Amino acid sequence: MEVAIPDRLSVLADVAEVVSQSHDLEETLENVIQRVGLRLNADVCSVYLTDPDLQHLTLRATMGLDPGAVGRVRLSFGDGLVGLAAQSGETVAKAHASQDPNYQYFPETGEERYESLVAAPMKIRRGIVGILVIQSAASRRFDDQDTVVLETCARLLAPVVMNAQLLDLGGRSEDERSKALSRLTEAGLLRPSAENARQEHNVELRGIATARGVAIGPIHRLENPISLHHTEYIPDENPKQEREDLRGALAEARREIDEMRLVVEDRFGPEFAAVFYIQVQILEDKGFVHALEEAVAERGDAVRGLRDVLGQYRRTFDRIEDPYFKERGSDVEDVGRRILEKLLGVRHSQVPVAPGSVVVVDQILPGLFARLEMDKVSAIVAEHGGATSHGAIFARTLEIPAVTGVAGIGVHARSGETAVVDGEAGCVYLSPDTAMLAEYESAQHRYAVAVEHLDAVKGRPAETRDGRRVVLSANVGLVNDLNLVARHGAEGVGLFRTELLALAHRGFPGEEEQEELYSRVCSFLDPAPLTIRTLDLGGDKGIPNIGLEDEENPQLGCRSIRLTLENTRAFRVQLRAILRASTLGNVRLLLPMISGVDELREARKLIEKVKVELLREGVGFDAEIPIGVMIEVPSAALIADALANECDFFSIGTNDLTQYTLAVDRGNERVAHLYEPLHPAVLALIDRSVRSASRFGIPVSVCGEMATHPLAVPLLVGLGIGELSGTPGAVPVVKEIVRALSMDEVARDAREALASASPEEVHAIAASRLRKSGLLEHADIGDWLCNAVEEHVPIDPA
Ligand code: PEP
Numbered sequence: 001m002e003v004a005i006p007d008r009l010s011v012l013a014d015v016a017e018v019v020s021q022s023h024d025l026e027e028t029l030e031n032v033i034q035r036v037g038l039r040l041n042a043d044v045c046s047v048y049l050t051d052p053d054l055q056h057l058t059l060r061a062t063m064g065l066d067p068g069a070v071g072r073v074r075l076s077f078g079d080g081l082v083g084l085a086a087q088s089g090e091t092v093a094k095a096h097a098s099q100d101p102n103y104q105y106f107p108e109t110g111e112e113r114y115e116s117l118v119a120a121p122m123k124i125r126r127g128i129v130g131i132l133v134i135q136s137a138a139s140r141r142f143d144d145q146d147t148v149v150l151e152t153c154a155r156l157l158a159p160v161v162m163n164a165q166l167l168d169l170g171g172r173s174e175d176e177r178s179k180a181l182s183r184l185t186e187a188g189l190l191r192p193s194a195e196n197a198r199q200e201h202n203v204e205l206r207g208i209a210t211a212r213g214v215a216i217g218p219i220h221r222l223e224n225p226i227s228l229h230h231t232e233y234i235p236d237e238n239p240k241q242e243r244e245d246l247r248g249a250l251a252e253a254r255r256e257i258d259e260m261r262l263v264v265e266d267r268f269g270p271e272f273a274a275v276f277y278i279q280v281q282i283l284e285d286k287g288f289v290h291a292l293e294e295a296v297a298e299r300g301d302a303v304r305g306l307r308d309v310l311g312q313y314r315r316t317f318d319r320i321e322d323p324y325f326k327e328r329g330s331d332v333e334d335v336g337r338r339i340l341e342k343l344l345g346v347r348h349s350q351v352p353v354a355p356g357s358v359v360v361v362d363q364i365l366p367g368l369f370a371r372l373e374m375d376k377v378s379a380i381v382a383e384h385g386g387a388t389s390h391g392a393i394f395a396r397t398l399e400i401p402a403v404t405g406v407a408g409i410g411v412h413a414r415s416g417e418t419a420v421v422d423g424e425a426g427c428v429y430l431s432p433d434t435a436m437l438a439e440y441e442s443a444q445h446r447y448a449v450a451v452e453h454l455d456a457v458k459g460r461p462a463e464t465r466d467g468r469r470v471v472l473s474a475n476v477g478l479v480n481d482l483n484l485v486a487r488h489g490a491e492g493v494g495l496f497r498t499e500l501l502a503l504a505h506r507g508f509p510g511e512e513e514q515e516e517l518y519s520r521v522c523s524f525l526d527p528a529p530l531t532i533r534t535l536d537l538g539g540d541k542g543i544p545n546i547g548l549e550d551e552e553n554p555q556l557g558c559r560s561i562r563l564t565l566e567n568t569r570a571f572r573v574q575l576r577a578i579l580r581a582s583t584l585g586n587v588r589l590l591l592p593m594i595s596g597v598d599e600l601r602e603a604r605k606l607i608e609k610v611k612v613e614l615l616r617e618g619v620g621f622d623a624e625i626p627i628g629v630m631i632e633v634p635s636a637a638l639i640a641d642a643l644a645n646e647c648d649f650f651s652i653g654t655n656d657l658t659q660y661t662l663a664v665d666r667g668n669e670r671v672a673h674l675y676e677p678l679h680p681a682v683l684a685l686i687d688r689s690v691r692s693a694s695r696f697g698i699p700v701s702v703c704g705e706m707a708t709h710p711l712a713v714p715l716l717v718g719l720g721i722g723e724l725s726g727t728p729g730a731v732p733v734v735k736e737i738v739r740a741l742s743m744d745e746v747a748r749d750a751r752e753a754l755a756s757a758s759p760e761e762v763h764a765i766a767a768s769r770l771r772k773s774g775l776l777e778h779a780d781i782g783d784w785l786c787n788a789v790e791e792h793v794p795i796d797p798a
């Protein structure tokens with residue numbers, strides 16, 4: 001059938017008019033697609049706009065597709081023909097779209113009837129704000145002139161979209177606005193302003209503080225992982241061969257993961273290697289493999305099949321809000337990339353790096369730790385990812401300074417240039433000038449001197465000048481942390497956070513595995529004590545291994561002991577494993593988040609039941625195992641007498657105690673300035689707990705971050721705390737502080753602090769004590785301590 005070609009010039013005039021009168025984006029998009037669709041005689045005309053992450057597109061208006069798909073169809077740059085236009089920045093025109101290897105079908109749109117497609121990018125400078133698409137049934141093929149017209153319409157529409165986005169920023173906070181602007185600049189949509197352009201020196205990039213420490217070294221950029229979306233691959237003509245290739249790639253990927261697991265296990269221990277089991281689990285997942293085989297068989301192209309299946313998985317994970325599960329999406333991507341590499345014949349080998357290198361990567365993936373000689377790596381900086389990924393945990397455990405989520409590092413960092421990485425502040429500086437370099441070198445030097453001094457005095461007891469002994473122990477979560485316990489001279493483990501096992505293992509291990517692990521830790525530490533805390537899930541620790549349900553207010557919901565008392569099966573398994581391991585050393589059992597005596601009684605009843613079971617089975621355990629209560633809810637501190645009467649020790653969790661006392665979510669940046677463990681109200685609850693403990697003759701420790709804060713240490717000792725448990729690396733400096741104090745003086749300080757009206761007054765009391773004790777002028781650790789304290793209270797020259 002002959003189709004009348006409309007007057008193309010009138011389309012452009014129409015669109016220009018709509019655009020010039022635009023005041024509402026939705027309305028403008030609607031008017032444009034109606035006019036373009038009609039005048040170009042297309043069956044479908046749609047607009048996809050780039051999402052704020054600048055990596056995805058969402059269908060925002062359509063004429064011809066199912067209107068219900070608007071706002072629901074979302075694709076990545078690179079996905080399908082529309083995504084391809086976004087990624088390449090070039091118009092994609094296809095007469096037989098569905099036969100194209102890049103074609104991707106979105107069932108929500110019902111688009112399979114359309115064959116001919118033109119997708120024109122809406123460009124602003126080097127960036128893409130969206131894609132304008134026309135589609136038609138086979139009987140109407142678009143020609144070159146249609147393409148030119150559509151491109152012009154896209155060009156006319158682009159500034160309207162960009163303006164709407166910029167106007168939208170007006171209602172955001174300063175911080176959000178500046179982040180969005182720098183994202184737009186990086187994506188090439190905005191001209192870099194003077195301060196955004198890459199300076200030669202002191203280029204500051206910010207990210208997420210992931211592992212503490214300062215490093216200075218030459219940048220070593222690791223190549224970006226192979227792109228799943230942009231790969232040259234010509235499938236074999238025989239589809240059978242493609243299926244064979246897929247099977248071969250799966251087997252080879254499996255072999256490679258096994259190899260990496262062995263290397264990592266050998267270097268860093270089995271807990272590190274556990275993450276590779278997760279990857280094997282994905283590779284062997286029947287659903288995943290079946291979906292792959294089906295997709296490859298259907299498309300006759302192994303890479304396309306793999307890409308489509310991964311696309312489906314990605315869309316599923318994208319919809320998940322839980323950060324832990326979201327991270328697992330990156331495990332699937334990692335496995336997918338590995339399969340792709342095998343299909344393309346890529347093999348990884350060890351990467352040689354110069355000593356002291358700052359390694360810049362796209363994400364900190366676990367495989368990195370198998371490929372790099374980690375003893376030569378001084379820091380890791382990643383463009384993407386967050387502080388809870390497996391790789392981030394590895395970096396922290398190995399005490400390698402790391403910053404993640406550093407937008408722009410991939411664009412700005414040059415191989416070989418010097419970088420300063422401040423893992424505590426979450427900052428990276430490229431090409432520091434002489435002044436900045438000197439500043440950081442001296443910070444590094446101060447830290448090194450302090451560490452050297454502290455290591456040298458590691459063997460001395462933590463005892464005040466007048467002979468009060470304070471036990472300094474470590475908080476740990478992975479078996480590998482035990483090396484740090486020994487290295488920094490901690491006297492045992494005051495808090496073993498067992499929920500981290502779930503993070504490393506994906507799901508909580510069974511009884512045998514737990515027993516084996518606790519036994520190992522226990523034997524390693526014996527005769528030093530090991531305090532094992534039972535599962536403390538929920539709240540900020542949303543590890544979904546026992547089906548945590550969504551709650552309106554998880555911090556106040558069914559978390560921690562409440563959850564374990566509801567799921568007694570998992571609790572029993574853990575209690576059995578802890579009790580079985582208790583014969584091998586000095587084990588204490590700690591119950592988290594107790595808020596009243598009923599919870600304590602119920603938990604104790606269960607412990608007794610498990611003991612009877614073990615007795616009946618003839619399995620040995622320590623019948624006298626001390627059972628402690630964490631004081632981390634104000635109600636527990638307020639009824640501390642009642643609790644002390646029914647337990648063997650207290651451990652004060654000041655992280656949560658602060659959160660619940662001050663009604664400040666510990667993970668919410670907006671209220672972070674209100675999160676203050678040295679608030680007199682928190683001190684009052686600690687004081688009350690210590691007094692109860694002393695009345696009932698039970699020991700009391702503090703195991704929150706506060707235990708190692710230089711300003712808090714004198715006050716906690718003054719309040720009568722007998723044990724401080726914290727990050728292993730902080731133990732030496734806490735010891736130095738304790739040794740400079742006198743019990744009389746800090747007890748007086750503590751009384752004064754309890755009578756204070758504000759945290760600021762408390763800070764001043766503690767800072768003055770550090771000064772009077774000579775710590776701030778200490779030749780080796782003075783400068784370093786001043787730095788740590790200055791953040792809270794101005795340090796006057798003496
Ligand atoms: C605390 O709340 O202080 C504590 C030590 O437990 P966590 O930080 O694991 O909640």
Ligand code: MG
Binds near residue numbers: 632653655656
């Ligand atoms: Mg807690």
